[in-house]
């Protein structure tokens with residue numbers, strides 16, 4: 001069973017591509033963002049560890065994580081940011097691994113926005129980067145999230161560069177034009193991954 005790490009900058013089109021693998025070929029999608037959210041729901045291990053480290057200050061009256069408060073704390077304090085990552089990242093990767101092992105498919109797509117930033121490239125067998133220009137990223141995210149250009153730029157500069165991604169990947173999907181050009185690229189990669197999965201199992 002092959003583990004494909006799907007990554008790319010904010011708004012590059014990771015979720016769009018993951019949806020295509022799912023709808024066209026019924027490939028399992030394991031999404032780090034969804035897992036990260038689930039891990040901090042009330043009663044979950046992640047929330048317990050965050051509460052232990054950061055105190056009651058980051059928990060609302062109803063026991064839910066106060067994301068704004070937490071964001072505020074880590075935004076101004078890099079040590080706290082690192083502490084939070086040290087809590088969450090191992091939990092996220094462990095959960096992804098456990099879900100991956102339960103799949104019955106030639107390959108699975110693990111959508112991991114920060115795969116390169118967290119230096120976890122060896123967690124996957126192969127990397128697939130969704131690529132587009134920074135200008136396109138900004139335009140898409142502005143339209144989707146109504147965030148300011150400044151906010152989006154600051155997120156982009158906290159991520160690895162487009163160049164870094166492209167020189168550390170196995171495969172690339174160009175998502176520069178309309179979404180019509182995506183299905184063909186996904187189909188090609190799907191066939192390639194099926195062949196690799198066969199070679200891998202021999």
Ligand SMILES: Nc1ncnc2c1ncn2[C@@H]1O[C@H](COP(=O)(O)OP(=O)(O)OP(=O)(O)O)[C@@H](O)[C@H]1O
Pocket residue numbers: 008009010011012013014015016017113140141144175176177178179
């Ligand atoms: N080729 C395209 N043409 C036009 N819009 C697109 C294209 N690809 C993606 N989009 C739109 O751009 C936005 C960002 O795409 P998507 O959510 O797939 O990116 P993402 O990489 O998953 O982002 P994030 O890093 O925030 O999770 C979405 O609103 C999506 O519908």
Ligand SMILES: [Mg+2]
Pocket residue numbers: 014015016
């Ligand atoms: Mg996404």
